[in-house]
Amino acid sequence: xxxxxxxxxxxxxxxxxxxxxxxxxxxxxxxxxxxxxxxxxxxxxxxxxxxxxxxxxxxxxxxxxxxxxxxxxxxxxxxxxxxxxxxxxxxxxxxxxxxxxxxxxxxxxxxxxxxxxxxxxxxxxxxxxxxxxxxxxxxxxxxxxxxxxxxxxxxxxxxxxxxxxxxxxxxxxxxxxxxxxxxxxxxxxxxxxxxxxxxxxxxxxxxxxxxxxxxxxxxxxxxxxxxxxxxxxxxxxxxxxxxxxxxxxxxxxxxxx
Amino acid sequence: xxxxxxxxxxxxxxxxxxxxxxxxxxxxxxxxxxxxxxxxxxxxxxxxxxxxxxxxxxxxxxxxxxxxxxxxxxxxxxxxxxxxxxxxxxxxxxxxxxxxxxxxxxxxxxxxxxxxxxxxxxxxxxxxxxxxxxxxxxxxxxxxxxxxxxxxxxxxxxxxxxxxxxxxxxxxxxxxxxxxxxxxxxxxxxxxxxxxxxxxxxxxxxxxxxxxxxxxxxxxxxxxxxxxxxxxxxxxxxxxxxxxxxxxxxxxxxxxxxxxxxxxxxxxxxxxxxxxxxxxxxxxxxxxxxxxxxxxxxxxxxxxxxxxxxxxxxxxxxxxxxxxxxxxxxxxxxxxxxxxxxxxxxxxxxxxxxxxxxxxxxxxxxxxxxxxxxxxxxxxxxxxxxxxxxxxxxxxxxxxxxxxxxxxxxxxxxxxxxxxxxxxxxxxxxxxxxxxxxxxxxxxxxxxxxxxxxxxxxxxxxxxxxxxxxxxxxxxxxxxxxxxxxxxxxxxxxxxxxxxxxxxxxxxxxxxxxxxxxxxxx
Numbered sequence: 001x002x003x004x005x006x007x008x009x010x011x012x013x014x015x016x017x018x019x020x021x022x023x024x025x026x027x028x029x030x031x032x033x034x035x036x037x038x039x040x041x042x043x044x045x046x047x048x049x050x051x052x053x054x055x056x057x058x059x060x061x062x063x064x065x066x067x068x069x070x071x072x073x074x075x076x077x078x079x080x081x082x083x084x085x086x087x088x089x090x091x092x093x094x095x096x097x098x099x100x101x102x103x104x105x106x107x108x109x110x111x112x113x114x115x116x117x118x119x120x121x122x123x124x125x126x127x128x129x130x131x132x133x134x135x136x137x138x139x140x141x142x143x144x145x146x147x148x149x150x151x152x153x154x155x156x157x158x159x160x161x162x163x164x165x166x167x168x169x170x171x172x173x174x175x176x177x178x179x180x181x182x183x184x185x186x187x188x189x190x191x192x193x194x195x196x197x198x199x200x201x202x203x204x205x206x207x208x209x210x211x212x213x214x215x216x217x218x219x220x221x222x223x224x225x226x227x228x229x230x231x232x233x234x235x236x237x238x239x240x241x242x243x244x245x246x247x248x249x250x251x252x253x254x255x256x257x
Numbered sequence: 258x259x260x261x262x263x264x265x266x267x268x269x270x271x272x273x274x275x276x277x278x279x280x281x282x283x284x285x286x287x288x289x290x291x292x293x294x295x296x297x298x299x300x301x302x303x304x305x306x307x308x309x310x311x312x313x314x315x316x317x318x319x320x321x322x323x324x325x326x327x328x329x330x331x332x333x334x335x336x337x338x339x340x341x342x343x344x345x346x347x348x349x350x351x352x353x354x355x356x357x358x359x360x361x362x363x364x365x366x367x368x369x370x371x372x373x374x375x376x377x378x379x380x381x382x383x384x385x386x387x388x389x390x391x392x393x394x395x396x397x398x399x400x401x402x403x404x405x406x407x408x409x410x411x412x413x414x415x416x417x418x419x420x421x422x423x424x425x426x427x428x429x430x431x432x433x434x435x436x437x438x439x440x441x442x443x444x445x446x447x448x449x450x451x452x453x454x455x456x457x458x459x460x461x462x463x464x465x466x467x468x469x470x471x472x473x474x475x476x477x478x479x480x481x482x483x484x485x486x487x488x489x490x491x492x493x494x495x496x497x498x499x500x501x502x503x504x505x506x507x508x509x510x511x512x513x514x515x516x517x518x519x520x521x522x523x524x525x526x527x528x529x530x531x532x533x534x535x536x537x538x539x540x541x542x543x544x545x546x547x548x549x550x551x552x553x554x555x556x557x558x559x560x561x562x563x564x565x566x567x568x569x570x571x572x573x574x575x576x577x578x579x580x581x582x583x584x585x586x587x588x589x590x591x592x593x594x595x596x597x598x599x600x601x602x603x604x605x606x607x608x609x610x611x612x613x614x615x616x617x618x619x620x621x622x623x624x625x626x627x628x629x630x631x632x633x634x635x636x637x638x639x640x641x642x643x644x645x646x647x648x649x650x651x652x653x654x655x656x657x658x659x660x661x662x663x664x665x666x667x668x669x670x671x672x673x674x675x676x677x678x679x680x681x682x683x684x685x686x687x688x689x690x691x692x693x694x695x696x697x698x699x700x701x702x703x704x705x706x707x708x709x710x711x712x713x714x715x716x717x718x719x720x721x722x723x724x725x726x727x728x729x730x731x732x733x734x735x736x737x738x739x740x741x742x743x744x745x746x747x748x749x750x751x752x753x754x755x756x757x758x759x760x761x762x763x764x765x766x767x768x769x770x771x772x773x774x775x776x777x778x779x
Binding site for chain 2: 086
């Protein structure tokens with residue numbers, strides 16, 4: 001870790017998000033800070049509000065009350081376009097553009113930022129190499145010509161293209177088969193440590209959370225019920241956390257047999 | 258069958274240049290209207306995806322446009338200023354209105370059909386609204402949008418045949434003319450050519466659609482795809498160019514030294530219009546022919562200044578345009594019509610041309626001679642044993658069958674309502690015994706039919722005249738002279754002969770008129 005410690009990159013101050021049609025808020029007065037260089041995991045079951053939390057950061061959504069700040073500035077004060085180009089975003093299956101080649105997909109944000117062609121292509125090749133895809137082989141392909149795991153790597157490469165200081169990942173490895181998932185997770189862990197990005201990652205896979213996270217925020221019904229390091233999480237007597245850890249132990253028992 | 262093929266072949270040989278011209282006009286109208294419809298429809302569709310509240314009202318209106326029968330839509334547009342009138346412009350507006358619905362709807366469907374994950378990724382990448390539209394939504398929706406254009410084009414090829422009724426040209430000219438003259442060669446060549454156009458357009462746009470559908474998409478456009486695209490663009494460009502050219506030559510009707518002659522859409526009206534046209538041309542006047550206009554269009558064209566002259570019948574002007582009840586005195590009808598046309602419409606009636614085209618009560622020559630029939634009253638005692646064959650028009654109009662049968666106290670054994678043109682053959686072949694035909698029908702003499710005199714003067718007079726704009730008359734000395742020249746020069750027998758040469762002998766109208774002018778030393 002080389003970044004200046006403890007510089008706050010993302011901060012939620014009593015942020016609430018609710019839909020006009022629903023009685024209970026999706027995010028309920030959330031307080032959270034993410035520091036520079038940290039990997040924060042948002043862990044929870046479907047519908048607990050973890051994806052919504054993520055979308056509040058790059059202003060795909062704006063809080064109905066309270067505040068969300070990125071680099072000390074309210075997301076609503078940011079120019080939305082500038083804010084988003086400043087943040088890498090990876091979703092399940094990569095959310096790649098089916099009509100773009102891998103080169104255009106990965107080089108999209110540099111292209112939007114007006115990089116020169118040579119510099120952009122060099123960057124695309126560098127990134128493909130970094131996520132373990134042979135540039136010459138993949139650069140001219142279309143997303144549908146790739147396997148799920150390859151698409152996911154391209155999604156990560158695309159998010160990293162303009163070297164954003166902040167990365168948001170929404171169940172990035174959810175659609176992969178277990179073997180591919182394990183290897184991609186490992187590569188990703190190495191990659192993020194090496195690159196020193198501030199990262200918020202959403203998952204419902206406790207193994208992934210423990211493997212990748214510096215801290216784990218366990219969410220339930222729009223609130224953070226536990227915020228711990230992986231070691232602290234495994235020791236916690238929070239019933240939800242214990243349920244997660246127990247399923248993990250059961251899986252390991254099966255693995256051993 | 259073989260005879261038919263040979264006949265069709267000679268027909269095609271003779272009519273090839275005209276068929277080609279009509280096809281070009283057809284392609285021009287379709288291309289221009291689809292081009293305009295895309296330029297309006299795609300942005301409208303995009304707008305609807307951004308403002309959902311507009312979605313239902315706008316698509317509702319476009320939907321209603323499509324449910325209006327095409328002929329009615331053309332009719333509704335004619336009286337409108339700027340976009341209305343007769344000819345190319347009206348047809349273009351109507352075709353665009355027809356083409357909008359599939360294009361708008363498919364644009365909306367295509368854009369809304371873009372995977373939400375992909376759209377969200379585009380937003381999250383920091384693409385602006387315009388970038389998302391141009392780089393993500395439109396390319397991904399393109400296949401569906403082209404499907405809409407394809408549907409619209411095929412519809413437009415069909416609807417364009419109706420455009421002939423408002424004088425916009427195209428293959429419909431042959432279809433309408435073929436229907437009128439019972440000429441299958443005309444009918445089929447018009448119909449087959451337009452069907453072929455529809456198939457070709459469908460095929461080409463189908464290829465284009467395939468290229469844009471995602472599954473087949475590969476590395477950029479291949480040479481073959483590029484040439485396909487270029488080919489389609491070339492056809493569209495040529496079509497638009499051709500129609501612009503015809504349109505340019507069709508405008509400026511009221512220039513000095515140029516006269517625009519209109520006609521209704523039946524042979525006699527076309528002949529009378531051609532007569533005046535050739536007489537003018539022989540005297541150095543440039544004539545613009547706007548023939549074969551449906552319904553009241555020639556009258557509308559005169560009122561709007563798009564034409565200077567057309568042939569009409571006093572009875573029609575008196576009842577259908579001035580809305581008077583029919584009266585029987587020819588002098589009174591002519592005088593009153595002339596006066597009201599001058600006062601109310603600023604139009605002039607020429608002197609009568611010399612013949613009437615009224616309902617003619619016809620019987621077989623044999624019967625007339627055997628039973629010594631000369632008047633309708635003579636036939637009344639025979640009627641209870643007779644079958645009458647009457648056209649739909651005669652059965653329904655104010656001066657038709659109900660009043661007629663009452664005026665003479667006629668009771669037939671049977672009354673058959675049939676197509677007017679078929680009644681002559683039905684009478685000649687003993688299928689019926691009395692018909693109500695047109696007095697100038699060419700086949701009357703050929704089939705040895707005899708017209709019974711209207712001794713009770715039931716039928717209103719339908720004297721042939723020319724209707725002329727008064728400002729055209731004051732502008733052109735030659736026009737005044739020519740109109741005077743033909744006054745009282747055409748007899749009923751002559752008109753029958755002329756009609757027969759065109760409808761019966763299938764001779765060319767221009768040839769027929771040329772010979773007549775020479776024979777009458779005009």
